[in-house]
Amino acid sequence: MSQAVEGDVASGEGVTDALDREAAEGRSGGEPEWMRERRMHAFDVYERTPMPTRRLEEWRYTDLDEKLDLESLVLGRRSDVADDPEAWPEGVLTAMEEDWDAAAHVVLIDGTVVHVDLDEALAAKGVVVSSLGDAMNDEDAWEDIKQYLATQAVTPERSKFAALNSALFLDGVYVHAPRGVHIDLPIRVTRWVSTAGAAHFDRALILAGETAKVTYIDEVLSEDLDDHTFVSNAVEVIAKDGANVQFVQMQRLGRNVFAHSQQRTLAHREASANTLNIALGATTSRLDLNAQMLGPGSSSEMLGLYFADGDQHFDHNTSQDHVSPNAFSDLLFKGALDDESRAVFRGIIRVHPKAQQSDAYQTNRNLLLSEESSADTLPNLEIAADDVKCSHGATVGQLDENSLFYIMSRGIPQERAERLVVMGFLGEVLLKVSLGGVVEKITREIERKLAHV
Amino acid sequence: MPVNETVQDLNLDEYKYGFVDKEEHVFRTRPGLSEEVVRQISKHKDEPEWMLDFRLKALEIYESKPMPEWGGDLSKLQETLEEIYFYVRPQDQMERSWDDVPANIKDTFEKLGIPEAEQKALAGVGAQYESEMVYHSLKQEWEDQGVIFDSIEDGLKNHPELFKKYFGTVIPTADNKFSAMNSAVWSGGSFVYIPPGVELKTPLQAYFRVNQERMGQFERTLIIAGEGSRAHYVEGCTAPVYSTESFHSGVIEIVVEKNAHFRYTTIQNWSNNMYNLVTQRSIVHEGATMEWLDGNLGSKLTMKYPSCYLVGEGAHGNILSIAYAGDGQHQDTGGKIIHAAPNTTSSIVSKSISKGTGRSSYRGLLQVHDGARNAKSNVECDALLIDETAKTDTYPYIEIDEKSAHIGHEATVSKVGDEQLFYLMSRGMSEEEAMALIVRGFIEPIAKELPLEYAVELNRLIELEMEGSVG
Numbered sequence: 001m002s003q004a005v006e007g008d009v010a011s012g013e014g015v016t017d018a019l020d021r022e023a024a025e026g027r028s029g030g031e032p033e034w035m036r037e038r039r040m041h042a043f044d045v046y047e048r049t050p051m052p053t054r055r056l057e058e059w060r061y062t063d064l065d066e067k068l069d070l071e072s073l074v075l076g077r078r079s080d081v082a083d084d085p086e087a088w089p090e091g092v093l094t095a096m097e098e099d100w101d102a103a104a105h106v107v108l109i110d111g112t113v114v115h116v117d118l119d120e121a122l123a124a125k126g127v128v129v130s131s132l133g134d135a136m137n138d139e140d141a142w143e144d145i146k147q148y149l150a151t152q153a154v155t156p157e158r159s160k161f162a163a164l165n166s167a168l169f170l171d172g173v174y175v176h177a178p179r180g181v182h183i184d185l186p187i188r189v190t191r192w193v194s195t196a197g198a199a200h201f202d203r204a205l206i207l208a209g210e211t212a213k214v215t216y217i218d219e220v221l222s223e224d225l226d227d228h229t230f231v232s233n234a235v236e237v238i239a240k241d242g243a244n245v246q247f248v249q250m251q252r253l254g255r256n257v258f259a260h261s262q263q264r265t266l267a268h269r270e271a272s273a274n275t276l277n278i279a280l281g282a283t284t285s286r287l288d289l290n291a292q293m294l295g296p297g298s299s300s301e302m303l304g305l306y307f308a309d310g311d312q313h314f315d316h317n318t319s320q321d322h323v324s325p326n327a328f329s330d331l332l333f334k335g336a337l338d339d340e341s342r343a344v345f346r347g348i349i350r351v352h353p354k355a356q357q358s359d360a361y362q363t364n365r366n367l368l369l370s371e372e373s374s375a376d377t378l379p380n381l382e383i384a385a386d387d388v389k390c391s392h393g394a395t396v397g398q399l400d401e402n403s404l405f406y407i408m409s410r411g412i413p414q415e416r417a418e419r420l421v422v423m424g425f426l427g428e429v430l431l432k433v434s435l436g437g438v439v440e441k442i443t444r445e446i447e448r449k450l451a452h453v
Numbered sequence: 454m455p456v457n458e459t460v461q462d463l464n465l466d467e468y469k470y471g472f473v474d475k476e477e478h479v480f481r482t483r484p485g486l487s488e489e490v491v492r493q494i495s496k497h498k499d500e501p502e503w504m505l506d507f508r509l510k511a512l513e514i515y516e517s518k519p520m521p522e523w524g525g526d527l528s529k530l531q532e533t534l535e536e537i538y539f540y541v542r543p544q545d546q547m548e549r550s551w552d553d554v555p556a557n558i559k560d561t562f563e564k565l566g567i568p569e570a571e572q573k574a575l576a577g578v579g580a581q582y583e584s585e586m587v588y589h590s591l592k593q594e595w596e597d598q599g600v601i602f603d604s605i606e607d608g609l610k611n612h613p614e615l616f617k618k619y620f621g622t623v624i625p626t627a628d629n630k631f632s633a634m635n636s637a638v639w640s641g642g643s644f645v646y647i648p649p650g651v652e653l654k655t656p657l658q659a660y661f662r663v664n665q666e667r668m669g670q671f672e673r674t675l676i677i678a679g680e681g682s683r684a685h686y687v688e689g690c691t692a693p694v695y696s697t698e699s700f701h702s703g704v705i706e707i708v709v710e711k712n713a714h715f716r717y718t719t720i721q722n723w724s725n726n727m728y729n730l731v732t733q734r735s736i737v738h739e740g741a742t743m744e745w746l747d748g749n750l751g752s753k754l755t756m757k758y759p760s761c762y763l764v765g766e767g768a769h770g771n772i773l774s775i776a777y778a779g780d781g782q783h784q785d786t787g788g789k790i791i792h793a794a795p796n797t798t799s800s801i802v803s804k805s806i807s808k809g810t811g812r813s814s815y816r817g818l819l820q821v822h823d824g825a826r827n828a829k830s831n832v833e834c835d836a837l838l839i840d841e842t843a844k845t846d847t848y849p850y851i852e853i854d855e856k857s858a859h860i861g862h863e864a865t866v867s868k869v870g871d872e873q874l875f876y877l878m879s880r881g882m883s884e885e886e887a888m889a890l891i892v893r894g895f896i897e898p899i900a901k902e903l904p905l906e907y908a909v910e911l912n913r914l915i916e917l918e919m920e921g922s923v924g
Contacts, residue, residue, distance in 0.1 A: 057523075356841070368856040371823075381847040383866050386838035390866040396821075396853040397860065 013051040014160065018075040019199060021047075024167040034146055035136055042156035042166035049160040058288075061344040061376045062315045067284045068258050069228055076170060076200035079112040088114070092192045095219055095252075098444075099437035102217075103185040104129040109192050111170040111202040125181050132172040132205065144176060149205055153236035153264040159288070162262050165201050165234045172203040172234075175216060177243075179209035186215040186248075186435065193220070193253065197227035203234035208243035208271075215246040217438060221281065224254035231282075235263040239271035241295065246274045248438055252445065253281040255310070262288045267327075269295030276433055279306040279314050279335075280445055286315045293320070293327035293355075304333030305429045305442070307449050308341035308373075315344040320362065322355040322388075331362045334429050336422050337373035348380040349392065355385050362392035367399065367425050369418075400425075419450045482540045488512060491637050494540045498606055498640075501613070511626045511636030518630040524785045524816065525754040530700075530728060537700055539638045539671070595653065601646040602657055605673050608644025615646060619677055623706035623762075624734050632732045635704040639673035642703070645686065649679035649710070656685040656718070656904055672703045678713040678741075685716040687904060700728045701752075707735035709743045711765065716744040718903065720911065722751035725782060729755040739765030739794075746902055748911065749776045749784045758816060760789030763797040763825075770799040775899045778811030778843070787817040787848075792828035792858070801832040804896055807843035814846040815864070823854040834864035837895050839888075 015021075024043040028036035052059040081087050092107060103122055106129060107115040113131035128141055132149070135141040150156065156163035177183055193200055208214045220231065231253060239245045245265070253259050259282040265273035279285045291300035306314050320329040335343050345364040366375035379392040399421050407417040426446060430439045482490045491512050495505040520527050595602070601612060609616050626636040645657060678684055701723060709715045715735070723729050729752040735743040745759035761770030772788035790799040805813035813836065821828045836845040847864045869891050877887035893900070893912060900908050 353841075366853070368853065368858070371856050373856065374823075374852075374854040376853070377851045377862075378849060379847075379862065379864070380849070381836075381845070381864060381866060383836070383838065383846065384844045386841045386843055386868045388838075388866060388868070390864075392847070392862075392864050394849070394851055394862040395860060396851065396858055398856050398858075 011048055011050045014070055014164070015047055016071050016073070018073055019070060019164065019168065023075050027168055027170065030137075031133070032136060032142065032146075038150060039167045042150065042163045045156040046160060046163035046167055049163060052160060058317055058346065060346070061342075062284070062286060062313065067313065068230065070199070070230070072197065072228055073199040073230055074197060075168070076110050076195060076198040078170060079109040079114060081109045081112075081114050083115045089192055089194055091221060091223065092190055095221060096188070096190050099188070099441050101185055101437065102188040103183045104187045106173050106187070106189040107192070108171065108173070108189070108202060110195050110198070111172075111191075111200045113171050113173065119185075122181070122183060126178040127181060127183060128174065128176040129187055130174050132169075132174045132203065135174040141174065141176065144207060145174065145205065148207060148236065148238055150203075150234075150236070153238065153266055154203070154234040154262050158262070158264075161232065161260060162234065165203060165232045165262065168199075169201040169203045169234070172205070174205050174207075175214060176207045177209060177212035177214045179240075180211050181209070182213040183215065184213075186217045189216065189218045191218065191220040191233075193222040193225075193229065193231055193257070196225035196229050196256065199230040199232065201232045204236065206235070206237045206245060206247065208237075208239045208245045210240045211242040212240075213244045215248075215435070217248045217250070217435070219250045219252065220259070221252040222254045222257060225256040227256060229257045231257055231259045233259075233261045235261065237263070237265040237273050237275075239265065239267045239273045239298075241269040241271060243268070243271045245272070246276075246435075248276045248278075248433075248435065250278045250438070250442065251281055251285055253285075255281075255283050257282040258284045258286075260286045260288075264290045264292065265300060266292045266294055267298035267300055269324075270297040271295060272299040272301070274301040274303075276303040276305070276429075276438075277316075278304075278442055279308075279316075280449065283311065284313045284315070287317065289316070289318045291320050291329055293322045293324055293329060293358075296324045296326045298324065299328040300330075301432070302329065302331040302333075303429050303432055304331075304335075305426055306333070306335035306343060307338075307426070307446050308335065308343055309338040309449060310341060311339070312341040313344075314341070316346070318345075318347040318362075320347075320349045320360055322349070322351045322358040322360055325354065325356045325358065327355065328359045329361070332429060332432070333363070334365045334367075334426055335375075336367040336369055336426060337375060338369040340370070340372040342374045342376070344376045345394070346378040346380070347392070348382060349390055351383045351385050351388050351390065353384045356387040358385060358388040358390070360388070360390045364394045365425075366396045367422065368396065369399070369422070419447070422450060423447070481538050484538050485535045486512070486515075486539055486634070486638065490539050494638060494640060497540070500609065503617070504609065507621065507626070508637050511633050514627050515630060515633035515637055518627075518633060521630060524756045524814075525783045527728075527754075533700055533728065540640055598651045599648040600651060600653070601644060603644045605639070605642040605644045605675065608675065612644070612646070615677070616644065616675070619706070619708055620675055621706075623708060623736050624704055624732050629732060631702045631730045632704050635671050635673060635702050635732070639671045639704065641670070642672035642674040643676070643686075645674070645676040645684075647678050647682040647684050647713075650681045651679065652683040653685070656687045658687045670701045670703070674703070674705045676705075676707045676715070676717075678707070678709045678715040680710040681712045682710070683714040685718065685904075687718045688720075699724070699726055701731070702729075703731045703733075705731070705733040707733075707743065709735055709737045709741040711738045712740040713738075714742045716746065717759070718746040718748075720748040720750065720903075721755065721757075723755075724751060725753050725779075727752040729757065731755075731757040733757065733759040734762065734789075735760065735770075736762045736764055737768040737770055740767045741765065742769040742771065744771040745773070745788065746899070747772065747774045747786065747788075748899075748903075749774075749786050750911075751782075752784075753781065754783045754785065756785045758787050758789050758818070760791070760818075761799065762791045762793060763799065764793050766794045767796045768794060769797065772799075772801045772803075773899050773902055774801070774803040774815075775896055776803075776805040776813045778805070778807045778813040780809035780811060782811045784811075784813040785816055786813075787815045789818040790820070790830060791818075792821040792825040792830065792855075795824070795826040795828070797825060797828050799828075799830045801830075801834075802898065803832075803834040804837075804899055805835075805845060806837045806839065806892060806895065807845050808839040810842050812844040812846070814848065816848045818850045818852070819860065819862070820852045821855045821858040821860065825855050826857045827859075828855060828857070829859045830861070832862040834862075835895070836864070836866045837892070838866065838868045839892075
């Protein structure tokens with residue numbers, strides 16, 4: 001459904017004292033003119049697009065009036081933390097050290113890149129890992145950024161919040177793997193949020209040249225914050241012919257945060273763009289994930305895993321677009337819900353006309369651990385080609401009593417048995433991930449959450 | 454030989470029932486919908502004051518509600534609504550015996566392929582010709598059992614207390630724009646009451662027929678299945694082809710009392726210029742079972758989601774839905790199940806076939822309310838695509854507020870396999886026969902639930918639609 005308003009009528013909804021045209025102007029200081037124009041255009045789109053309401057299918061189960069208070073937010077400001085681990089909040093190093101091995105490390109604090117290191121051998125091969133702000137002024141990188149940043153993947157026209165992020169992002173990460181280069185170890189990005197009561201905007205642009213290979217692990221975290229805080233993130237993945245990109249996002253933000261990530265992967269001929277999204281933290285967590293199978297033979301594996309408790313509200317909005325023939329996509333989102341938490345899954349497979357021999361799958365499974373938790377799931381299909389294999393499935397249920405009984409019959413106490421069954425349920429997703437460090441870290445986090453069950 | 458290339462040039466036969474009878478009317482309103490039209494309808498039907506008030510209130514609600522923006526394309530509907538007649542009454546009085554049924558109406562039945570003898574044998578046939586029941590019969594033994602099977606108008610006249618107690622309680626006027634429209638201008642339909650403990654062995658049947666160009670039909674049916682009763686109601690429709698778009702908007706309300714078992718079967722085969730926007734809903738009490746068997750073959754656009762509100766412990770809801778969308782057709786159908794009590798169970802099975810430029814959409818809602826412990830539900834949707842220009846969508850909404858619920862949804866989309874076709878053709882079948890056989894196999898799980906004459910008719914219709922689809 002189109003959100004655009006007819007003509008030039010400005011809706012002005014969501015424009016606040018902090019999030020206004022002046023803020024977008026301010027962000028463009030020190031940036032090239034084309035970037036300033038891009039931000040201004042994005043702000044125009046933001047201003048004239050009405051605020052999404054529950055009347056829109058995509059926001060049917062998340063009431064922004066209730067969950068997000070833009071008026072209360074100040075604009076997140078550039079962090080002046082030094083490029084020195086001693087100066088970073090303790091949580092940053094702890095998270096990094098849990099899983100250290102990497103081709104590159106990037107640290108962002110409140111949306112500002114404060115540290116980048118990159119394996120020298122890779123740098124010599126032309127690999128770029130840098131802050132977006134630096135890259136758009138770099139003569140080797142700016143042309144690519146000009147071509148791809150907010151132009152093809154997460155464009156302002158995608159949605160009101162994509163427009164807002166495009167207008168106001170403070171900084172972000174730029175990765176470029178040139179043609180044929182394989183980056184074997186992951187690039188690890190740690191994003192820390194420390195300022196409460198603010199709206200933080202950052203983004204990532206991941207560009208994989210022909211047959212290049214990139215693994216990108218993004219972890220965003222904070223303490224529990226005292227005030228309502230908005231963390232907006234946009235991720236653009238461009239996988240050129242034959243490229244292979246694996247993107248992982250682990251959301252471990254504290255309470256009082258509204259976390260919003262908008263991700264879009266573009267897979268060209270024979271390319272694969274795979275994603276894994278893990279939601280554990282924040283009070284409200286919203287993911288908009290769209291995979292575009294643009295070239296013949298392209299593919300996308302889309303995994304998701306979530307565990308909500310307390311009054312957490314997780315909303316996953318996914319789509320799989322089969323534009324070209326012979327493409328493959330497979331989505332599996334699984335989650336467990338405890339206390340009064342609620343999970344929403346809305347997924348859609350769109351097979352466009354002429355995308356014959358499409359293979360597309362979509363599964364969402366929910367485990368309700370408490371009386372008060374709830375799950376809404378809408379696995380949709382829109383198929384406009386006939387020679388396709390498509391299926392989707394969704395389930396909502398409670399712990400499998402047979403498994404529980406079996407484990408308990410082996411002398412394991414009920415509480416522990418329940419945890420094992422939950423881990424088994426969620427483990428199906430992790431089994432599909434070949435990143436040992438990530439799997440261990442997630443397992444530990446889930447176990448920590450389960451200990452409170 | 455690849456199927457894609459061979460099935461592109463399908464040429465659907467002329468609509469089989471595309472004949473038109475000469476119109477004979479006693480009374481009809483002016484085209485379009487207005488307060489004046491509503492008052493005329495009510496006056497003409499000699500209704501009590503409360504019904505006129507009900508209609509006028511509904512008109513207000515109708516006018517205040519926006520046209521839905523989801524589902525099918527309704528952008529041209531407003532124009533259609535300004536041109537249609539909201540009320541036409543073909544005759545002044547009810548016919549009581551077969552001999553009194555006018556010849557042109559009998560002729561209509563002949564063309565529908567229902568022999569007179571079979572019709573007479575069919576239990577309690579109430580045929581709706583245009584907006585009103587013109588022919589109505591009820592088996593003697595049912596009357597003795599206290600069963601009421603009347604036109605909705607007679608239900609209001611002869612059983613005012615019972616009627617008022619239930620009318621509009623299952624589907625509130627404000628439920629949606631079209632239920633409000635129907636509430637304002639309803640005319641024709643059935644009133645059925647089955648007393649507690651009564652079991653009907655033969656189905657109650659009603660044939661519907663729209664016969665006048667630009668005439669909407671707003672049938673209203675109210676059914677009460679008393680405690681422990683068992684019955685099956687069958688509604689089938691077929692309509693002549695016209696050049697301008699036509700409109701049908703029915704409201705079907707069913708109350709299934711404790712431990713009753715009720716099944717409602719519809720085979721809808723409106724002509725392909727018809728908007729068919731129907732609200733069908735049942736309230737299912739403790740230990741009772743409601744089954745919807747919903748076949749949608751005709752119309753230009755159908756939006757219809759039969760629903761079960763499971764309000765009593767142990768209630769069961771069952772929806773079997775089959776849709777066929779040929780060239781230019783959009784079947785936006787499915788079902789709704791609300792689990793509002795413990796130990797309720799439900800199942801939805803939907804099968805759709807899209808051919809040519811046809812589009813079939815499954816739209817479903819499955820809700821489990823907090824406290825509806827141990828609710829179990831399973832939804833299965835299968836879509837078959839016969840041409841590369843055909844489309845199919847699945848939109849299942851699943852909303853679960855109860856931990857102990859067991860909910861599953863599955864959907865698949867497939868095309869008729871080359872291997873299947875090749876195998877059958879190697880057994881000496883023509884490609885056309887093979888295709889028809891595969892399609893029949895696909896819908897078989899639902900067809901087998903139909904009364905025999907409907908299963909035969911469904912197969913005949915599928916064969917007709919498949920004719921000329923290959924080769």
